[in-house]
Amino acid sequence: MPNRWVFYLTIRTPILLAALIAALVLPALAPAFPPEKPYDPRPLMAEVEKKVTTDTYTFVVMGDSKNGGGFPPLLKHAETLNLAFVLLTGDMVVSATPRPYDLLEQQIGSFARKVPCWPCPGNHDIGGLQARQWPLYVKFWGIDTRHYSFDFRNARFICVDAPVSQPGAAELAWLEQKLAEGQKAGKLLFVWQHMPCYTVGSKPKAEVPNHPTAFTRLCTKYGVVADFSAHDHSYYRTFRNGVTYIIQALGGAGIYEGKRRGEAIEGDTYVVGAEGGGVLVHNAAGEKTVKLEYLMTVIQVEGKKVTGKTMTAAGEVVDEFTLAPPPN
Numbered sequence: 001m002p003n004r005w006v007f008y009l010t011i012r013t014p015i016l017l018a019a020l021i022a023a024l025v026l027p028a029l030a031p032a033f034p035p036e037k038p039y040d041p042r043p044l045m046a047e048v049e050k051k052v053t054t055d056t057y058t059f060v061v062m063g064d065s066k067n068g069g070g071f072p073p074l075l076k077h078a079e080t081l082n083l084a085f086v087l088l089t090g091d092m093v094v095s096a097t098p099r100p101y102d103l104l105e106q107q108i109g110s111f112a113r114k115v116p117c118w119p120c121p122g123n124h125d126i127g128g129l130q131a132r133q134w135p136l137y138v139k140f141w142g143i144d145t146r147h148y149s150f151d152f153r154n155a156r157f158i159c160v161d162a163p164v165s166q167p168g169a170a171e172l173a174w175l176e177q178k179l180a181e182g183q184k185a186g187k188l189l190f191v192w193q194h195m196p197c198y199t200v201g202s203k204p205k206a207e208v209p210n211h212p213t214a215f216t217r218l219c220t221k222y223g224v225v226a227d228f229s230a231h232d233h234s235y236y237r238t239f240r241n242g243v244t245y246i247i248q249a250l251g252g253a254g255i256y257e258g259k260r261r262g263e264a265i266e267g268d269t270y271v272v273g274a275e276g277g278g279v280l281v282h283n284a285a286g287e288k289t290v291k292l293e294y295l296m297t298v299i300q301v302e303g304k305k306v307t308g309k310t311m312t313a314a315g316e317v318v319d320e321f322t323l324a325p326p327p328n
Contacts, residue, residue, distance in 0.1 A: 033098035035105050038142025041085065041116030045150070048084050048116060055154040055303045058082060061192070061248045062296040063089025063230035066124060067103045068252030070294035073313035075111045081298060083115050084152065089230035089248055090122025090163060090194030096133045101140050121146065121163040122194040122230060147171065149178045155225075155301065156182035160193035160215075165207065167193075167215050175215070179222035188306065191219065192228040196247045198240060200264050201232035201272055202256040208232060210263050212241065219243045225306055225323050228297075232256055235271040235295050235310060237319060238264070244323050248310075250295040255279060269319045271295065283319060299323075 060078050065071035078086065092108075093100035108117065119125075119141045127133035138144045146161035158178050160167055167175065175191075182189050197216050199208040208231075212220075219227055220241045230249035233256040237246045250271065258272030258280060267284075274280040278289040293312040300307045310319040 033102045033105075033136070034139040035109070038140060039105075039108070039112040039117060040142030041112075041118050042142075042150075044114075044116040045085065045152070049152070052084055052153065055301065057084040057153060058298060058300050059084050060086045060296050060298050061089060061228045061246070062086065062251040063122070063194075064091045064233055064249035065104075065107070065252035066091055066094040067100050067107070068254075068294075070250075070313070071252030072107050074251060074294055074296050075108060077311075077313045077315060078115070078296060079111065085116040085118060087157065087190075087192050087228060088117055088119045089192055089228055089251075090120050091124040091230060091249075091253070092119065092122070092251075093125055096125060096127040096136050098136065101136055104140070118150070118157070118159065119143065120159045120193055121161060123163045126163060147174060149182075151182075151185075151187065153301075154186075154303070155188040155190060156185070158182075158189070158191045160191060162193040162195045162215075165195060166197075166209065166213055172214055172218065176218055176222075179218060179224070183222050188301070188304070189222060189224045190226055190228070191224055194230050196229040196231055196236075196245065197227065198236070198238050198245050199232045199234070199247060200236055200258050200261045200268070200270050201234040201247070202259045203232040210260070216241065216243065216245075226299075226308075234258065234273075235269075235297075235319070237269045237310075237321065239267060240265075244321075246297060246308075248295070248297050250293075252294055255292055269321075271318060281318060293318075 060083055093104050125137050147159055149158040161171055196208050198210050220243055224243050226244045228246050228248055232247055233249045233253055234247055235250050255273045269283045271281050274289055279292045281288050281290055295310050297308055297310045306323040308321050309317050311317045
């Protein structure tokens with residue numbers, strides 16, 4: 001072979017190989033956002049309503065997956081539970097850009113085409129604590145309102161727009177209207193949003209006050225059965241002024257240390273990061289340190305009786321409880 005061809009191939013072969021790899025691989029890595037059609041839960045609910053003809057049904061609460069690898073195993077286990085629907089507590093993507101939403105589609109897509117997944121906006125879903133970048137969220141979920149509610153059988157479920165802080169005056173006025181209507185209709189009332197009202201995790205008081213607010217007073221006034229949230233990566237269940245508040249934020253992202261455990265009250269259950277590593281589980285049986293397992297909360301409604309189990313992707317129960325509607 002002439003020297004010039006040896007030189008040509010020596011120089012060109014890596015370039016040609018790189019071009020070939022790029023042609024084959026990059027299209028697979030490129031964001032496919034937006035999805036072919038949104039993951040709107042409303043069309044699927046019509047089928048659920050045909051199948052569920054009594055006030056006995058199950059739903060799941062999970063959130064703060066942030067494209068983490070712990071999320072798909074939870075979904076896989078959830079598929080075995082004969083669910084009516086799922087409430088997502090926000091921060092399902094790590095950032096409000098096309099690629100993370102594309103990754104979310106890969107994780108939740110086949111599940112969300114079968115089981116209605118009701119989202120709420122988290123700060124990562126819309127660009128940060130001070131950002132309000134809605135287009136990607138709306139294109140993915142097909143829900144173009146920042147808050148909404150839906151009725152299912154004997155209950156009303158209310159999604160509050162609180163990805164940044166506690167709800168403002170306009171949001172509270174809308175919430176009270178929805179609560180009052182639900183109470184008048186004799187519905188069990190469930191609320192979910194991204195920002196918690198109470199925590200034992202790491203978020204500061206500016207974000208999670210740990211004292212009664214205008215929002216929590218409405219929950220007490222109208223007899224909310226439970227309020228679900230996320231944001232402070234942990235699991236926390238507390239009963240305050242007649243209402244159960246649950247942080248379900250171990251859907252796949254890392255766990256935060258329990259820096260505010262001193263603000264817990266008697267009867268609280270929590271799963272938080274332990275100082276120096278590991279995971280601390282605190283419940284009625286005491287405290288123990290375990291390895292990190294991602295969690296979801298399964299709620300069972302049987303008429304006016306509401307119970308819950310918080311479990312791992314393997315089905316191991318770490319918290320079991322009864323939610324009793326408080327008196328109006």
